[in-house]
Amino acid sequence: MSAHARGRRVSAPAIAARKGKEPIVALTSYHAHTARLADAHVDLLLVGDSVGMVLYGHGSTLPVTLEMMIVHGKVVAAATEHALVVVDMPFGSYEESPAQAFRNAARIMKETGCGAVKLEGGARMAETIAFLTARGIPVMAHVGLTPQSVNALGGFFVQGRKQEHWAAIEADAAAVAGAGAFCVVVEALAEPLAARITESCPIPTIGIGASAACDGQILVMEDMLGLNPAPPKFVKTYAALGQAIEGAIETYAEEVRHRAFPGPEHVYGMKKE
Ligand code: KIV
Numbered sequence: 001m002s003a004h005a006r007g008r009r010v011s012a013p014a015i016a017a018r019k020g021k022e023p024i025v026a027l028t029s030y031h032a033h034t035a036r037l038a039d040a041h042v043d044l045l046l047v048g049d050s051v052g053m054v055l056y057g058h059g060s061t062l063p064v065t066l067e068m069m070i071v072h073g074k075v076v077a078a079a080t081e082h083a084l085v086v087v088d089m090p091f092g093s094y095e096e097s098p099a100q101a102f103r104n105a106a107r108i109m110k111e112t113g114c115g116a117v118k119l120e121g122g123a124r125m126a127e128t129i130a131f132l133t134a135r136g137i138p139v140m141a142h143v144g145l146t147p148q149s150v151n152a153l154g155g156f157f158v159q160g161r162k163q164e165h166w167a168a169i170e171a172d173a174a175a176v177a178g179a180g181a182f183c184v185v186v187e188a189l190a191e192p193l194a195a196r197i198t199e200s201c202p203i204p205t206i207g208i209g210a211s212a213a214c215d216g217q218i219l220v221m222e223d224m225l226g227l228n229p230a231p232p233k234f235v236k237t238y239a240a241l242g243q244a245i246e247g248a249i250e251t252y253a254e255e256v257r258h259r260a261f262p263g264p265e266h267v268y269g270m271k272k273e
Helices: 012-016 032-041 066-079 098-112 123-134 147-153 163-178 191-200 241-257 264-268
Strands: 024-028 044-047 084-088 116-118 139-144 183-187 205-208 216-219
Touching: 012 084, 012 183, 032 044, 032 066, 044 066, 044 216, 066 084, 066 098, 084 098, 098 116, 098 123, 123 139, 123 163, 139 163, 163 183, 163 191, 183 191, 191 205
Parallel strands: 024 044, 024 216, 044 084, 084 116, 116 139, 139 183, 183 205, 205 216
Antiparallel strands: none
């Protein structure tokens, strides 16, 4: 287990400087207790709009609002002191114009205390990324499978299975790097394509269901902890917390039903007369 020494918080430029060097460790987090547990072990915590699916039970990330992202961003930023906290811009909060994106990104940064925002889209978002970065807002980009476009894509599918689609995805990664993004999430990409983008792209690639060759990896924390009964196929689970939680609740319920629930004497060492 490696833990970082307490000290200055990781910055967006520090993540950018890791291109081709020590792999970047990233996880999602939406709440204070998981953020606190992860903080010393990761470089970056993403308050992803996956919160809508994971915590709120929606079928996609589309219903997520700016207010939800701000609430969760604030608690994660307040609970941590080491990792760079990045907050996702939800669907509809940035696509209209660079000015709309700046207004909402500035609100996220002011109200949460995060160090950067993330938005989805490649070449089509390059102008917006340049606008934000020129005004002091570090941007993490996101290409390949972009879940906010699930309706246009027709589902959550691996992107770039056919080689004829590679050029457009490579151009997306090059465009966000050229626009000033400090790193780029490459999600659900055919492995050789993700490796090729990592080779050619001047900013770090953070893979999710992409390639071990990426400059870093990110997973949804609940998936890797075994809390999602149907995680994406590519996810390795590192714990079986779903089972552990259910087992603990079962034991508690049994104890209560059989009046075996420990009373205050258990806590204070008091003896029953
Ligand atoms: O919303 C999210 O959690 C994400 C990650 C899966 C990269 O975008």
